[in-house]
Amino acid sequence: MTNRTLQLLFSILLVSQLTGCFTIRSYFDELHYSRKIENRAEKIWGESKGAYRHVEHHLEDFGRGFVAGYESTAKGGDGCPPVLPPTRYWRTKYSNDVGKKHIVAWFDGYQHGAAAAQGDNAAYGRRLLTSQEIYQNCRNYVEYYPEDLTDPHPEPIELAPERIPLELTPPPLTPESAPLDLELKVPQVPKETPKYVPEDVPDETELLFPAPPQSTQFNPNIWRDSSSQQQGMKPASQNS
DSSP: OOOHHHHHHHHHHHHHHHHHHHHHHHHHHHHHHHHHHHHHHHHHHHHGGGGTTTTTHHHHHHHHHHHHHHHHTTTOOOOOSSSSOOOOGGGGGGHHHHHHHHHHHHHHHHHHHHHHHHHHTTGTTTOOOOHHHHOOOOOOOOOOOOOOOOOOOOOOOOOOOOOOOOOOOOOOHHHHHHTTTTTOOOOOSSSOOOOOOSSSSSOOHHSSSSOOOSSSSSSHHHHHHHHHHHHOOOOOOHHO
């Protein structure tokens, strides 16, 4: 084996040992923290047990639920009870009415234990502190650029001019498209054209025989003068 092969094997062995150390350390940390929470829950229940002595009839089952609720909430739970009780309550003796009261006492204790853990701030024991909680005025903004955007100064895009809508006229009707039942209304032409006669022009009879002047009084002198003139007039042949 060459020196290069030995170096490679030594590097692989070293990395595997370091990974195992971190895994073992994480396991022991979890075990130590879990044991610490259990002791804390037992201690809190011992201090609060006297307050429930005269209230709860099944105090032992209530205490088990109290410790379970405290531990679950302190380890990061939401404080809600599980759907099913622990397996010890699945026995036949808890299937009757008396046994069901023990199960109800356990669920009640779970609710009180979760509330005690939230009031003790035990739920924040494993919560990591972030910079935004310490420096609330500062925010970390993440700039995101799409992959297809390579040019920071893209060329402007020319937009087409806005089109003005035109008024469309309907196409003329062709003889084929005209309706067959269309009735054409043609004005009637008279046979004889009427003559236009103005109202102020007198009739022919009025021109030949004018009407005598109308008078209200009779004048005899006018009649005498006209008769004397007629008598004095003689024919031209007689005078000669």
